[in-house]
Amino acid sequence: MQEDIFKRYSRQIFIDEIGLEGQRKIMSSKVLVIGAGGLGSPVIQYLAAAGVGTLGIADFDHVELHNLNRQIIHDENRVGELKVKSAETFVKNLNHQVKVISIEQKIDASNASKILSQYDIVVDGSDNFTTRYLVNDTCVELKKTLVYGSILGFSGQVAVFNHKGSKNLRDLFPEPPFDEDAPDCDSLGVLGALPGMIGSMMTLQTLKIIADLPVNLNQLTLIDTLNWRFQTLEF
Numbered sequence: 415m416q417e418d419i420f421k422r423y424s425r426q427i428f429i430d431e432i433g434l435e436g437q438r439k440i441m442s443s444k445v446l447v448i449g450a451g452g453l454g455s456p457v458i459q460y461l462a463a464a465g466v467g468t469l470g471i472a473d474f475d476h477v478e479l480h481n482l483n484r485q486i487i488h489d490e491n492r493v494g495e496l497k498v499k500s501a502e503t504f505v506k507n508l509n510h511q512v513k514v515i516s517i518e519q520k521i522d523a524s525n526a527s528k529i530l531s532q533y534d535i536v537v538d539g540s541d542n543f544t545t546r547y548l549v550n551d552t553c554v555e556l557k558k559t560l561v562y563g564s565i566l567g568f569s570g571q572v573a574v575f576n577h578k579g580s581k582n583l584r585d586l587f588p589e590p591p592f593d594e595d596a597p598d599c600d601s602l603g604v605l606g607a608l609p610g611m612i613g614s615m616m617t618l619q620t621l622k623i624i625a626d627l628p629v630n631l632n633q634l635t636l637i638d639t640l641n642w643r644f645q646t647l648e649f
Contacts, residue, residue: 422511423465436625437465441511443624446470446533448521448549450497452484452604453539453563456613457620459487461537462505462512464621469505470533472517473497484606521545526552537561537620539613543590550575550583559623563616565604568640570612573633574619580631586649608639 450473477488492500498516553560560575575582636645
């Protein structure tokens with residue numbers, strides 16, 4: 415078994431900061447990805463490729479044709495299928511060693527604590543403020559690390575919240591905007607490569623956390639890919 419692990423993950427194990435010990439941590443970790451859409455797709459892809467032991471995927475939506483410009487774990491043959499089922503098929507075809515838990519539910523106040531409590535790290539790829547704030551508040555309550563990302567047009571944001579006592583979303587943005595003031599991808603759009611980029615950054619932060627490597631806390635990274643500017647704000 416160890417030989418098979420080395421063959422599969424050798425390029426990660428060769429990294430001094432990861433090694434066999436770090437790979438074992440990855441393989442024993444439990445990560446929940448909320449949303450199997452634009453951000454969730456690259457997160458799911460790279461967490462599965464890295465060998466995360468248990469990968470929970472929560473989504474209640476179906477694959478639609480307009481998703482395919484950015485939600486790269488889905489394909490034309492899965493249009494109309496539940497995204498969690500499509501995501502599960504993708505992961506199983508990529509890495510059969512990963513245990514996938516499909517959660518065909520919308521995360522809401524009635525189930526958030528029960529679902530999130532079963533995982534070590536929560537990665538939020540949701541696309542609405544109600545879910546983002548609920549997930550954040552639940553992670554604070556449960557003392558769970560939250561990896562956060564958001565995208566719109568050419569711009570994205572990445573942060574790690576509530577890790578080892580660090581600040582959370584409400585320390586940065588105390589209240590969500592009114593719904594009518596909140597833009598989304600359906601109305602304003604997003605260039606497909608952007609969620610791949612932001613989702614990969616979220617995944618890298620997640621893997622570093624699992625491997626007990628340092629991550630920058632109480633910081634929000636702003637990415638403007640139209641003007642190719644990267645900015646870090648401390649809060």
